[in-house]
Amino acid sequence: xxxxxxxxxxxxxxxxxxxxxxxxxxxxxxxxDQSQNWLIMKNDDxxxxxxxxxxxxxxxxxxxxxxQNCNKLESFSDVREIHKKLKSDGIExxxxxxxxxxxxxxxxxxxxxxxxxxxxxxx
Numbered sequence: 001x002x003x004x005x006x007x008x009x010x011x012x013x014x015x016x017x018x019x020x021x022x023x024x025x026x027x028x029x030x031x032x033d034q035s036q037n038w039l040i041m042k043n044d045d046x047x048x049x050x051x052x053x054x055x056x057x058x059x060x061x062x063x064x065x066x067x068q069n070c071n072k073l074e075s076f077s078d079v080r081e082i083h084k085k086l087k088s089d090g091i092e093x094x095x096x097x098x099x100x101x102x103x104x105x106x107x108x109x110x111x112x113x114x115x116x117x118x119x120x121x122x123x
Contacts, residue, residue, distance in 0.1 A: 001085060002077040003062035003119065005070070007040070007047035011059075015039065015052040022048065031070070042068075059108075059116045065123040072123050079105045079121035 012018040015037050019029070022041050027048065032039035037052035045068040049061070065076045083098055086109065094108045094116065106120040 001082055002064065002073075002075070003082070004064040004073065004076055004121075005047065005062070005066040005068050007049055007061045007063075009049040009051055009055075009059040009061050009118070011055050011057055012050050012052050015050050018050045018052075022050070057116060059118050061118045061120060064119065064121045070122075078102065079107070079119055082119055083107050 010018070015034060019034070019039060019041070025043065027041035027043045027046075030040045030042040030047070032049070038054065039050045041048050041050065047068060063070075064079050064082060065073055067073055080098060080101070083093075083096070083105075087093065091109050094110050096107045098105045098107060104122050106118060108116055108118045110116055
């Protein structure tokens with residue numbers, strides 16, 4: 001199972017303070033829109049998302065079909081395949097937004113400690 005690019009989506013209280021903090025750790029803005037309260041930041045191949053007011057907890061995020069630079073991969077496990085496999089393995093879905101036979105879709109699960117894992121395909 002190829003899960004694609006990995007990032008941590010952080011629920012932050014003050015996006016400007018968080019941006020400044022992570023810049024001191026060597027992260028640079030890679031995407032997003034601070035006026036909409038979200039930024040994607042990178043340090044080499046490490047990616048974090050800063051999200052103010054969008055969700056209540058931090059989320060581990062995987063993007064099937066993308067590499068760490070948001071480039072489309074030639075070969076990857078489609079989110080629908082991953083979803084089907086995890087359901088057949090008895091993993092309970094926390095949310096599901098699966099549509100069509102290809103293209104964007106997502107679902108989330110919780111690990112045994114309650115951490116949210118988002119599988120979010122954009123291609």
